[in-house]
Amino acid sequence: MKSFNKLSGIVASLPQLNIDTDAIIPKQFLKTIERTGLGKHLFHEKRYSKENNLNENFVLNQEPWNKSKFIVAGDNFGCGSSREHAPWALLDFGISCIISTSFADIFYNNCFKNGVLPVILDEKNVIEISKLADEGIEISIDLEEQQIIAQNKIYKFDIDPYRKHCLLNGLDDIGITLENENKINSYEDKLSNKKWYVPEKI
């Protein structure tokens, strides 16, 4: 996984509530067997007309937001389907930090597995950053310091220390878990006397 430490750039404001993962990446693009190449389909139904023309009214199609590195969004961002295609599409577009008042659980988890940082701020701060976003003002984030800097104002945020550590170092979760393989082995040893535990073959 790519590490995440500091990032500066343009912010796109998507103030709608409950932006779901179906909206982030619609079903027809889930048929891929790859992780890459989804950026052009990010928010597909908002970005393209039925005839597949670019919708110039949508923020991610406009200068300078077509180069956004951040999204600032309404409550409960990423709700619905567990599709990890959502963070893959964001990342492929160039967005690796999302700021909102709240995130849906599965999406929130999926972000951290892909070097995307979801940041939770309170509503007042989200609205402030959203206004700056609309003016096309660049912001910066420093994960180590747990702060966003926007127009000389500092917004502090909380993050789980383990997740922070993994993001900063781009660590592979599976590798870390397998360092404890002996514990998994002994857990399984205890199960071995429960014959009912393993499903019958079909």
Place this chain on the structure above:
Amino acid sequence: MKRTLFDKIWEQHVVNERQDGSSLIYIDRHLVHEVTSPQAFEGLRNSKRFLRRPDLTLAVADHNVPTENRVEGIKDDVARIQVETLEKNVKEFQVPYIPLMDSRQGIVHVIGPEQGFTLPGCTLVCGDSHTSTHGAFGALAFGIGTSEVEHVFATQTLVQKRPKTMLINVSGKLSVGVTAKDIALGIIKKLGTSGGTGFVLEYAGEAISNLSIEGRMTLCNMSIEAGARAGLVAPDNKTYEYIKNRPMSPKGDSFEKALAEWMLLPSDEGASYDEIVKIDATSLEPHLTWGTSPEDVLPINSQVPDPKNIEKETLKNAMQDSLDYMGLKPGSLLTDIKIDKVFIGSCTNSRIEDLREAASIAKGKKVNDSVHAMVVPGSGLIKEQAEKEGIADILIQAGFDWREPGCSMCLGMNPDQLKPKERCASTSNRNFRGRQGRDGRTHLVSPGMAAAAAIAGHFVDVRNFN
């Protein structure tokens, strides 16, 4: 110390407590489908890791599969390649697999319980948010992303932060015509789509005990629509009866030993929860969504809400956007909304009980000329049973389109989709914009309400329908 059902399952599955407060928990059952697994198998291959416990894994293709003319194969090349990739992967990693043309094929959350793969007290995951369905058996079941699918493949564990617990007590009896779907929609109305975020829900109370296993699956299925990754119902005699003699469930002496452990699972009396929510089942009515989020829901005899009555700007705008998308006027009656399509199916409502409910409404009647109504059973075995019971005949004679099993129009990954502005009474779980087809308009309802709407051509109160 008095413990909840959740506490008991969680504590039994901790492999390692980590310094940061998260835990490595063991995963007993892993369900796999074609859409969220290819990149995980590829990850294993690239890192030269092996799949640790294929014997605790079960795979099936469901999202992409056609629901008609299946013998002709999958016509969409990209979808076909995805299903073929699953077939190649299960062979390479020796994962038990139910093939597309097998009568046991079906929606992953329908076939898990049907095959006896899902057991009380187990931890069960799948790369699909509706994995919460399996909580109906008292299993801690939740959806995961593809990276976590790979993590389970390689380690049979997941790193998890202990969630909070919420007891949802549904007291009293449901009225005739009010179903598990209406309990689910009523709860989402109360909690909102993020009210359950960070929680595991435990459903209890008279109305829940009275639900069939199928009804409990419908209810737990929609926990994720309230933001909760998992919902639980304590196992009881109905649960054990359902599991007994299923192909993959324990047999004979093994079953008895398992049963002795399962019976210890229900929450201790007086165990404490982080939050408690009370719902009165006697006051619940058939529900219907009017907007583009499952929380946009009202009892059937209501009017379309008016954004003018909403104070907060963001909520007012959200409501106006939803109504514009749905093509609805504030103040109009929900029962005046005309429909074009009906979809009876999905992991929420495609089991035998759901089809019986639809058939009991449709018996001797005809689907309205202006409506195309499809029924997509949750599995091949359910389809066979419905055909044996005469339910299929009732529905076919009434003019319903009787299909092959799969996820179908719940998310429209296969050709079953709404056209722009088509309005659908759907027994599925999500009324998101574009979910069932670009610019399609979805209203979530129970199977009985969907069948009644198919016949009337508009929404009706199923309680007064004959």
